[in-house]
Amino acid sequence: MSTLAPGGPSAGAIANLWWVMLAGAVAIFGLTTGLLGMAFLVRNGGPASVRLWIIGLGIAFPTTVLIVLLLYGLVIGERLQPVAAADVVEIEAIARQWHWRFRPVLADGRGQETIGVLHIPAGRPVDVIVRSEDVIHSFWVPALAGKMDAIPGKTNRLRLVAAQPGRYGGVCAEFCGIGHSGNRFLVIAHDPASWAGVLAAAS
Numbered sequence: 001m002s003t004l005a006p007g008g009p010s011a012g013a014i015a016n017l018w019w020v021m022l023a024g025a026v027a028i029f030g031l032t033t034g035l036l037g038m039a040f041l042v043r044n045g046g047p048a049s050v051r052l053w054i055i056g057l058g059i060a061f062p063t064t065v066l067i068v069l070l071l072y073g074l075v076i077g078e079r080l081q082p083v084a085a086a087d088v089v090e091i092e093a094i095a096r097q098w099h100w101r102f103r104p105v106l107a108d109g110r111g112q113e114t115i116g117v118l119h120i121p122a123g124r125p126v127d128v129i130v131r132s133e134d135v136i137h138s139f140w141v142p143a144l145a146g147k148m149d150a151i152p153g154k155t156n157r158l159r160l161v162a163a164q165p166g167r168y169g170g171v172c173a174e175f176c177g178i179g180h181s182g183n184r185f186l187v188i189a190h191d192p193a194s195w196a197g198v199l200a201a202a203s
Contacts (some may be wrong), residue, residue, distance in 0.1 A: 001169045007189075008161040010080055014146055016088035024069045026061050047136035048203065075156040081160040082127050091118065095172065098179030104199070105129070112201055116143040119198045122189040124171035130156045138174035141187050142182045147173050151202045 001056060006012040034060055082088075090105035102118045130139045133152035139158060140147040148158035151191045162168065172183035 001142050001171070003142045005143060007166065008145070008163045010145040010159060010161055013076050013079060017073060020072055021069055022024045023047060024065045028065055031057055031061055045159050060089060061092050073199055080159065082125075082157050085125055087124050089121055089124055090129060091120065091126060092107055092129045092131070093118065093139055093150070095130070095134075095139070095176075097134055097177050098172075098183040100139070100170075100172075100183075100185045101182070106199075110201060116185045118170065118185060119189045119195075120187060120189050121195040122162045122191060124161070126156045126160040126162075128160055130158060135176050136174050137172045137183070139170070140173040141170040143168045144187065160187075162187070165189050165191045166193070 003011065003018065004015050006015045016115045035053060036067065038053060092105060093103075094101045094103075098113055100118070101113055101115050103113045104119075118128075128148070128149045130148050131154075132152045134152065136152070137150040138147050139150055141160065144160045144162055145158055148156050150156070166189050168189065170185045170187050170189040172180060176183060
């Protein structure tokens with residue numbers, strides 16, 4: 001359930017963003033701490049010191065770092081948006097206190113519903129269509145993608161990609177009542193043969 005152990009490209013991009021933001025935060029914190037120390041050590045500084053330490057390092061450096069982090073975050077966020085693709089699989093995820101129901105969206109409109117277990121193909125993009133039947137929930141599979149809120153009356157879409165077949169834990173990341181702590185689900189990523197069996201059973 002760690003966001004720093006990604007199992008797919010979307011989660012990998014989020015993990016990289018986390019590390020980049022951590023490095024930026026450490027740089028700003030280190031500089032701020034250094035400036036604080038210099039304030040105690042240097043008693044008499046001229047105009048040059050003011051320009052260097054206060055304007056250059058105290059204002060310009062943190063501002064530059066924050067702007068770079070903002071731009072990088074916007075680029076990563078744009079890459080995580082679902083885009084049209086020929087091999088996208090669509091699956092409905094319907095939240096309710098306190099469980100998740102999943103159903104593949106098939107061409108004929110049929111699909112076998114599962115409770116607490118989301119079946120997806122490995123190596124293919126999967127668009128999870130997230131909805132809620134009661135209160136606000138939040139769909140989250142840390143190893144595969146970011147969070148997406150399930151809001152009553154609204155439909156949201158989240159792109160998942162599992163690089164390898166396997167099992168991944170998912171949780172509701174929004175407090176949704178007394179049963180919130182047990183509102184978990186399992187994602188099973190199948191190889192092509194196993195996924196064909198899932199589709200056959202669902203149709």
